[in-house]
Amino acid sequence: MTSSLPKSIDETLDLLTRSSYVADRSLATVLFLALKMQRPLFLEGEAGVGKTEIAKVLSTALDRPLIRLQCYEGLDISSSVYEWNYAAQMVDIRMREASGDTNRDAMEDDVFSDRFLIRRPILQALEQVDGRAPVLLIDELDRTDEAFEAFLLEVLSDFQVTIPELGTIRAAEPPIVIITTNRTREIHDALKRRCLYHWVDYPDAEREFDIVRLKVPDAGETLSREIVDYIQRLRTKELFKNPGIAETLDWATALMELDKVALDPQAVSDTLGVILKYQDDIAAIQGTEGAAILKEVKSQAQAEGARSGASSSNAASATNEA
Ligand SMILES: Nc1ncnc2c1ncn2[C@@H]1O[C@H](COP(=O)(O)OP(=O)(O)OP(=O)(O)O)[C@@H](O)[C@H]1O
Ligand SMILES: [Mg+2]
Known part of the structure; x- marks a missing residue:
């Protein structure tokens, strides 16, 4: 069963401690607010200070699936949202042709159906299973290029994506989104504005x-x-x-x-x-x-x-x- 969200900053601190994450009060506060306000949490900080770990700990503590999108230069929609399984589509078309099926409309409908859709992390996070909004970790966003950042801005505004052949898929409940960056480049203000921000510092x-x-x-x-x-x-x-x-x-x-x-x-x-x-x-x-x-x-x-x-x-x- 999905654990309920923490009801206070103290409960958030407890939740993190129980999952072996030693947080300070400022992190617990921003995390509590992000969960409460259903806003993505944008974590910036040096390498190895526990940014990625927060998403992992949340997923365990709240008993939600963790969906991880590891960012890299050149990351595009086909690797982050969805892709059609071209090889399987081709096999299907060939088999239809071989059996004499020439109904082009039916063929097109079938070939662009759910069966041939490969779901990548963002789509998986929007189409939650069992009504359990997952934790979506968008890790090291600074490694992607600005075009992807602009696309992400759209996704984080509406929590929906449109697949031209299938229509719009919208999350029944927004996933818990954790974005991390190592600050190798600045992320655009427009994206940051959608999120609550926290600088993860070295601990005392x-x-x-x-x-x-x-x-x-x-x-x-x-x-x-x-x-x-x-x-x-x-x-x-x-x-x-x-x-x-x-x-x-x-x-x-x-x-x-x-x-x-x-x-x-x-x-x-x-x-x-x-x-x-x-x-x-x-x-x-x-x-x-x-x-x-x-x-x-x-x-x-x-x-x-x-x-x-x-x-x-x-x-x-x-x-x-x-
Ligand atoms: N506050 C903390 N409490 C417990 N363990 C922590 C804490 N912060 C960091 N760690 C541990 O430190 C290690 C590094 O954390 P993590 O991978 O989350 O860092 P990061 O900020 O994502 O680094 P990078 O930018 O290199 O990806 C992990 O093994 C994690 O368990
Ligand atoms: Mg990390």
Whole structure:
């Protein structure tokens, strides 16, 4: 059965948390509103910050099918909406001719019927099965060209498409639309205006720590905290490509696989390729800069250790006094 939509921002936050997505309140708010107002949600942000994951999590949490349209340069209507199955149509025509059937009108009607229609993601999303409006993920829209964007504008305005041979197909209930972009180019204002917009930023240290603990629980608390601190500091450097959450999680998994319980200079140097994907960035961090970051991470960890040690001994002496 389809789960009902969340009724408040808190319920939306709960829903995301239950599906292992650690969101901040601003994301939960815009998502709640997008669901309530039946408007597409336009998510922009750097790579690996959890944009695509939102659509996946929504589909699971709301028990709706996920229909994904992966965008690329040259994406057109035949790959995104529908296409006629020409090969099957030709076979059908040949068989009719062979059996002496020469009624051209009947042939045309039949050949352009539902039977020969190949449904691509947008059409699938409009023709929902069992009355369950699906989650339609239009991923990495910035990779398409402007002609496709203009077409999408039409679809998102009316939630309908017209197939000349069949007529207009309109969604009984608009699908839940999530659009993502990595901002390699600006998307036209007209399209953005149809949507609610949210910039998905890198998480702060606390949220990133929660994500690591949730997704890679076996990495251990000390290692997770140091990894997050290192990554957070790395993002303040002038890198060609900052590590996203995906890289943080990969690093936690990699170091755990190497049986590490804390960062050390050798482990960091050996695994930089997990978090940095450009040689210039690796070269910049491998030397003194990386060592300086690690030193800061270690002294931060020590300070935190001393603080928590002091507060627990205070608590113990308070208990003893009581
Ligand atoms: N807030 C979060 N809570 C839990 N996991 C998260 C969160 N954000 C990101 N992740 C995890 O980080 C990884 C990367 O997320 P995702 O693929 O959604 O990023 P993206 O923004 O779509 O990146 P890209 O632009 O490269 O496609 C996923 O494995 C996802 O599970
Ligand atoms: Mg993505």
